Amino acid sequence: MIAKALIRFYQAVEPFKRRILLTVFGFTTECKHQPTCSKYAEKQITEHGTIVGSAKALGRLLSCW
Amino acid sequence: MSFLIEQFIQLLVFLNGIFGSLGWAIIGFTVLVRAVLLPLTVSSIKAQKQLRDLQPELKKLNKKHGKDKQALQAAQLQLYQKYNVNPLAGCLPQLVQIFLLIVLYRALLDFLNGGLVSDEALQFGWLNLAQPDPTYALPIIAAVTQLLLSLMIAPGAETPDLVSNKSKDKQIKEANEKEENTAEMAASMQQQMLYIMPLMTGFIAARFPSGLALYWVIATLFSLGQQYYISGWGGLTSYYQRLVSRFK
Secondary structure, eight states: OHHHHHHHHHHHHHHHHHHHHHHHHSOOOBOSSSSOHHHHHHHHHHHHHHHHHHHHHHHHHHTOO | OHHHHHHHHHHHHHHHHHHSSHHHHHHHHHHHHHHHHHHHHHHHHHHHHHHHHHHHHHHHHHHHHTTOHHHHHHHHHHHHHHTTOOOOBSHHHHHHHHHHHHHHHHHHHHHHHTTOSOHHHHEETTEETTSOOTTOHHHHHHHHHHHHHHHHHSOTTOOOOSSOTTOOOHHHHHHHHHHHHHHHHHHHHHHHHHHHHHHHHHHHHHHSOHHHHHHHHHHHHHHHHHHHHHHTTTHHHHHHHHHHHHTO
């Protein structure tokens, strides 16, 4: 529950982060993975539970650099 | 981090010495930072524009490969290579950006509050750069420029289209309906974002020292110029036309 709430919070804030970076630096980066990591994390947590799902999401986050 | 902040403050002090005015120093500082980032910016915005143009192709690929994610990624990569698209992707650049953002923010704030410059130098037009703007002119400019930027990067009135609605196939009709729904939802989300961000910008700019607001406004203007140079007025034209037609 908490993990999902955090993800939702991130998704709500993400557009603002994008815009701030775009305004200050003139560019932002695109997501490397599709679906985005936060959507992926949501799905994995639903399917595998918080612990396993979070671990999977973390693994994917680490592969994005 | 504090080392970097110190360097930026030194740069600001140096620019202040050259321009003899803090306001011009901040403007020069903004332009300098953006000029250094220009090559990165141009290539990234170009890639974004190409991506937007390739959206229909990408959708086709999505349909074709559906669940086979590896094949989908390979096909996407091929498409990108074919059109020579090189989007700056991944979170490392963003982490660097966020880090730099904090450094810039701290440097400007410390510089403005640090008593490094005289009170006269802090005066810039009607503004005391260490204080919020009492006339709210700068926050309003910040909000308006941000709104223009919003409209320019908004995709405008493009509607997704796959197969014509005249088709008698029930499945296609349903698929089209679904697509319209999601497109509408995404559009309304963007619509909200369109106005929320400028409003928030205005409010925040009204609370912060006007030196920071000045930095923000110059950076926004710079972004506007860049956006225009690379992709023209973008969504601004369609919003302008809608506005005009409403008053006709």
